[in-house]
């Protein structure tokens with residue numbers, strides 16, 4: 472069996488109602504994984520489940536607010552009961568805030584940290600025992616955390632978001648070292664997408680139009696695309712296939728690594 476094959480693996484993905492989370496659920500399911508998806512947007516999550524069923528993947532969907540420890544406990548207990556194991560945790564759910572620092576309230580800032588960072592902390596703590604147990608009967612378990620190029624380089628109007636994604640990047644590395652030294656059998660890596668064609672990825676431009684910073688979405692997009700050596704934004708499958716690699720045994724000697732998926736955006 473190829474190390475890229477995900478057959479026999481149970482994968483938990485947060486934020487599957489749309490965007491990168493939905494595409495990741497579909498791709499990992501196509502590669503053979505049993506997908507468990509969660510989202511605060513139940514209707515969107517059920518739509519994703521219908522798409523998973525169309526491609527005949529085994530899937531379970533739960534409502535979950537990733538900022539709530541009780542929700543994490545319930546989801547992990549359900550996975551233990553229904554699937555008996557958990558091999559991969561993908562902390563994908565997240566939000567962006569496109570606001571200048573001076574206009575960002577402390578409450579705005581805290582909300583971004585709760586959804587983007589506290590969720591990763593809570594999820595990893597809740598899943599650790601089951602991931603450790605499952606690693607004993609496989610080539611190892613894997614956690615993939617969604618950071619961003621804004622966890623590496625700064626962008627105007629994104630102080631709260633940059634702070635959150637920088638924290639995800641370093642939390643990933645700190646857990647990677649501890650989990651390896653503790654012989655848990657769990658690898659922890661982060662992915663760093665550049666601007667990607669989702670509601671979240673497009674919102675920087677739509678919000679800039681709203682406050683009059685740019686005349687139109689199209690004008691803003693043209694400006695942004697000039698910063699991409701490859702001349703286009705990311706698409707969701709550009710990101711999901713890298714997540715699939717980190718979820719699989721093909722990356723079994725990688726931990727604490729950050730994979731940038733940005734068409735060269737941060738190189739220049």
Ligand SMILES: NC(=O)c1ccc[n+]([C@@H]2O[C@H](COP(=O)([O-])OP(=O)(O)OC[C@H]3O[C@@H](n4cnc5c(N)ncnc54)[C@H](O)[C@@H]3O)[C@@H](O)[C@H]2O)c1
Pocket residue numbers: 485486487488489490491492509510511512515535536537538562563564565566567586617618619620663664665666667668669670671672673
């Ligand atoms: N799109 C981009 O340009 C881009 C770039 C870099 C990183 N990312 C990161 O990738 C991840 C996915 O982004 P996306 O572009 O697919 O966004 P999206 O807005 O399309 O989807 C995000 C999903 O997260 C869910 N979510 C939000 N808050 C939640 C909560 N409290 N509990 C549970 N679910 C919640 C939403 O309902 C939604 O389904 C995010 O962590 C984001 O920061 C995206």
